[in-house]
Amino acid sequence: MIAQQAAQVVTRSANVLRVLIADDHDLLRDTLQIFLEGEGTFETVCVASYSEAEALVKAGEQFDLVLLDYSMPGMNALEGFHKMRALEGSHRVAIISGTANRDVAEQVLEAGAAGFLPKTLSAKSLVNAVRFMAMGEQYAPLDFMRQEEATPSHPMAERLSPRELEVLEGLTQGKSNKEIARDLDIREPTVKLHVKTLYRKIGASNRTQAALLAKEAGLF
Amino acid sequence: MIAQQAAQVVTRSANVLRVLIADDHDLLRDTLQIFLEGEGTFETVCVASYSEAEALVKAGEQFDLVLLDYSMPGMNALEGFHKMRALEGSHRVAIISGTANRDVAEQVLEAGAAGFLPKTLSAKSLVNAVRFMAMGEQYAPLDFMRQEEATPSHPMAERLSPRELEVLEGLTQGKSNKEIARDLDIREPTVKLHVKTLYRKIGASNRTQAALLAKEAGLF
């Protein structure tokens, strides 16, 4: 264990950064690998699923950075991220995603991720970000983080009061009015009122439509 | 017009294939551009949204192949594809996607697309596919097309009878039992029976949960 840590330190001092790339998109893996290894300071290992990545780390492989795709086989959104983080405290883990929104990004960053990389980044920015993170820094693209902060999540959401949003979240989980009332610690008639008013606001005529509209809008 | 067509023919005879790449992922654009132009036989034009792509084509630019991302700004799933196809009969259009399933692929291929490219392809396969399509062939990765054909869309779907699937589709549109009955031309009690039985089969306890489960499973 000490020997391995020492080896890692040597690796770092020699400026050869080991990066594990786990993504089911061959294209992304190929590109990152080519660009990073072209830099001369990176050594990359590529896998196509979360389970392969986990196996490598469990086998004792040392990486300066682990890149996990948000929507890859076995990843289950952020479940894989937390499992990987729990494996070894020393591993720096970052999330890369083509679809996830700002909320997900904030979640992983607050959870101590090395960074969040949307796939809308250019190859150059991506390589820079990977180097930045492998050096121990925390990275997130500022424009991406600001982008959805300006539009407070969604035009639909801003017409709803905070309470109505909480009720709508219950609807998107298939809960009954009674369950929502219990969870929010209010009476059922109140829930029914919020449900009714939010129907008008978002243009739904029943709870299923409301749940689907909220999901389509990317809420919750 | 005739001059433009002639120019295009000359371009083709010189084996320089013009490709328009529309994708909001900078990384994918960079990579495809580098790989394709590295071949020496491609000329690539890159944009990040459907509207930009449409503007270029409307301006009279000629391409041997137009690559459209399934989930880019302004694309609206397949709406952009059909709009682009309607623009000029001569333009070969292909869809590239990181998330779309086999149903979408079959839709676009039946609609006469030049091809369907999942982003799980390797860089090499992708370049080969682009060349293949630019030459006038129709391309789709066989393993991808077979993959979800073996699992008939979803484990959830195969437990449901055809009629139950139709009813479930109605649920995912927020319809009432009465509306579903009218649409399928059956009586409402029959709909209620199908609804009840499909609840048991997919593990839902109300119509909203059923609709959400179906959506999450990628059905409809």
Next chain:
DNA sequence: TCCTTCCCTACCCGGACGGATAGGGGCCAC
């Protein structure tokens, strides 16, 4: 042939839902 499966229809009932209406309390701006 029987048996199973699927699809259709029908009845019952209790509970949930959708809509309207009528309040009260807290907070803030004018």
Next chain:
DNA sequence: GTGGCCCCTATCCGTCCGGGTAGGGAAGGA
């Protein structure tokens, strides 16, 4: 203070939903 907005509670009513039970007809395999 007054008015407005949001949140809370409540009652009434008609409809819809979820669950149970019962049965007939068509199609296909044992």
